Amino acid sequence: MNEEWRKLHLPHSTVRPLSELLGSDILLGVVANQTEIPFMGWVEVEFRLGKESARTKPLLVPILVSSDPHVAAEPIIGYNVIEEITGEGSQKTKTETIHTVCQAFQITVKTAQAVLQLIHAPISEEGVGMVHTGKRTITLGAEQITTVYVNVNTGAQYHGQDLLLVPSEEPTLPEGVVIEEGLVRVPRKRSGYVPVPIANTNKYSVTLTQRTVVGHLQTVKTAYVASVEQITGGEGLKSPTNTASAPGDNSKKHKPAWWDPPVDLSHLNEEQKRITKQLLREECHAFAYDDDDIGSIPSLKLHITLHDTTPVRKTYMAVPKPTRR
Structure with a gap:
């Protein structure tokens, strides 16, 4: 969350130094354009999922606070927090959990089931894939x-x-x-x-x-x-x-007479893609069509100069019959 949101909604909270969490380590965070996020510290917040969970015991969550008003205008709750509340340790039934997720995130039952399936999927990388x-x-x-x-x-x-x-x-x-x-x-x-x-x-x-x-x-x-x-x-x-x-x-x-070489053009605009596709189709014979396409360049000529003029293979010299033994 940012400092303005904290002052407005959590005025009684206290911003604590990051050294309490990290010690002497430095926390570096960047946004999508690689701009560094200025962190002021962190606050401890009681978190519940959905309005109907007000009767349940809250989860104490440390949330970072940034001085940049453009960062996290709405607080960002980590995946690990949702996993802790809706995971296998939750005391709610599966139906109650799905209903709570639907109400909290305003999503359909099918989407909530997919979210819970992703959360409950094993995190171990052993055997995955x-x-x-x-x-x-x-x-x-x-x-x-x-x-x-x-x-x-x-x-x-x-x-x-x-x-x-x-x-x-x-x-x-x-x-x-x-x-x-x-x-x-x-x-x-x-x-x-x-x-x-x-x-x-x-x-x-x-x-x-x-x-x-x-x-x-x-x-x-x-x-x-x-x-x-x-x-x-x-x-x-x-x-x-x-x-x-x-x-x-x-x-x-x-191999067809004309084909489109598989070149990635996702970084080009539509006009550039059209021109590049036409060029690739015209010069498609310069690309290997598959692993068996060896290629042929009849116009390419090479001149190789050898330091030893002795021929590699000499003409076979027949042996006359009178000299044979």
């Missing part, structure tokens, strides 16, 4: 691609989003089992299963044990949709499922 198989063993057929439903563990803030599945670098998978990177849609509920194509390149069946770690999830900033024509031909892994882009198949990707 990991992808593993379920409680059953899975058999992968020889030279086949199998769509396996794997379990994803993420925080509530990632529910319903697209994340990048990165295969595990540790040798947790049997030899010959291949999983490639790809986007997966995280379920909207706390935990769920997503389909992932797993290829078995061996000539024999392979069994995945329970809770086998197959990789982890990473956030993505932008996902570009590539207009790639896929043609399947030849002999390769036999897929018993209809997995269109499963790893290990013999699908051939044909």
